[in-house]
Amino acid sequence: MSLYAVVDPKSGEVVREYPTATDEQIEEALASAAAAFRNWSKTSTLADRTALIRRVAALHTERREKLAEIINREMGKPLDQALGEVDFSAAIYEYYADNAEKFLADEPIELLDGDGSAVIKRGPVGVLLGIMPWNYPYYQVARFAGPNLTLGNTIVLKHAPQCPESAEAIQQIFDDAGYPAGAYVNVYATNEQIADAIADPRVQGVSLTGSERAGAAVAEIAGRNLKKVVLELGGSDPFIVLSSDDLDATVEAAMAGRFENTGQACNAAKRFIVSADLYDDFLDKFTKKVVEAADGLAPLSSLGAAQRLAEQIDRAVADGANLVSEGKRDGAYFPPGVLTGVTPDSATYREELFGPVAMVFKVGSEDEAVELANDIPFGLGSYVFTTDEEQAKRVADKIDAGMVFVNVVGADGVELPFGGVKRSGFGRELGRFGIDEFVNKKLIRIG
Known part of the structure; x- marks a missing residue:
């Protein structure tokens, strides 16, 4: 059986298999995301990006029944809870559309000595890699992609192997919303391909939700390559x-x-x-x-x-x-x-x-x-x-x-930040803090 496959947990039936990405496809995804960052993220305005993410929210709402059916089939989530997850995901995208201007506003710094001014300007950092779990196939993507696409980062996303159909549906939503090629790229990658992607100099940060073992492996590679990571690793x-x-x-x-x-x-x-x-x-x-x-x-x-x-x-x-x-x-x-x-x-x-x-x-x-x-x-x-x-x-x-x-x-x-301490990981998602993780807080000091 393929690494990426929909297996109905109610029956054990293999519904559909998806081909694993080739190394050439992974390279194409990274190159496309890097090009989109150089072009789209530099030329689009915040108003452009909030309009796009608002359209993503609307498409989740328009397609909520179909999206819910997909994850009911993929990982067994009851339909009422699946619909609730789709609605919550739409609300996340809408939240960043509504609040990005406030969250990303310039922040003046009061100087203690000297004339002139100083300000912090918040901007994107580049290509981000997302590694998502199976238990909330839409929500997990929303809380990572929502703030970062609004900020101007571009995203390469590896979903859980048992969620290829929902991953495909999310990619279609971003395409239909009007995002340019490379702004959001889904890949059916292997762990080995993802390890290489983390080390790739075009990738500037990694967000993972998953097990302690996966988090430790990702953090080790990211650390060797001086990449920031956000980890949500579960809890008891x-x-x-x-x-x-x-x-x-x-x-x-x-x-x-x-x-x-x-x-x-x-x-x-x-x-x-x-x-x-x-x-x-x-x-x-x-x-x-x-x-x-x-x-x-x-x-x-x-x-x-x-x-x-x-x-x-x-x-x-x-x-x-x-x-x-x-x-x-x-x-x-x-x-x-x-x-x-x-x-x-x-x-x-x-x-x-x-x-x-x-x-x-x-x-x-x-x-x-x-x-x-x-x-x-x-x-x-x-x-x-x-x-x-x-x-x-x-x-x-x-x-x-x-x-x-x-x-x-x-x-x-x-609006509430989500994240933990100890072996539950580090970093925060959602709310104001969610858009402040993969951001360049650039100081501009004028004399």
Whole structure:
């Protein structure tokens, strides 16, 4: 089977295969992107570029049903969530069309000594390479391409091998929106070809969303070649419950935080850390909801994803953890479950579970909750539920993460920066910060 292929996770059927790029095609893509940067990005105005990205948003909206069907077929995303992803992607493009002028405005600097003036002018840096994952095929591209194309950078993009059809649909949108050849170029590249592309002097920066292993490999090559990288490498986000005046509502929030995209979200709640006085009731209510979720649950993205999750769960149980679940794995379908008794001695304790299984822990104090929340190599998102406003602020300050959400889940927004610390990566996407990563902040000092 080809490296790039649509394999329906519901049936395992190979729907369509796509040819992997030749070395000549990769060279053509890089040359085209470099030429577009020299020409289009230097001659187009910000108004030109915002008009183009606004058209990209409109085309996502016009084609939303077709786009949603594609990723339902590619990676099993339920149609309602797939439509939501397309709409959110359109909103990202629209956001940068609306706000680019403000974000990219000249920034005067007040001089401490001497006459004259100084100003920071923000401009593009050149060709950027994007390496995208399968779990959010449109959204991941939007938060990378939206700000950078508006800024004037050009993009070569490698999508996940299981998402060639959505990659093709995105390329068609940029073409139909009126972007010149080379401004946005999709490539069905191998890892070896991408390694060479990172080292290519025409490429000025790399953005990757993926695994720790992939992030380390990309960062190593980029570092040797003095290229800036933005990495989003996943997480095992804590969901801390310290108090509640409506435990049923808190449990519903926990379900929403864990099971969006069948549990295959980098910033999903994965470790539930519950105060001892609420633990028994929370665990009982939560476990019942999790088991009930088996009816109508979508498959994981692939058979391989289900196999990897099964290995992690089996290891945890072998190490003494308790699993409550009903049903058995059937191909890419994975029965939801709750793990308790996972100890620091088990490797699973510090791993990311990418699927519909939650770990639940009991703690006796606020300090113990924070310590357990931070006792992992990741630091992407986190959730704190408490009725005490001062406690919420105190705990949020102590959590080692790039994002903290208090008494709310699903509150991501186009205006909110997304990113993490520790082994969850570095750099930010979305909002004002998303357009400020691959930018030349040029100082102009006039005497």
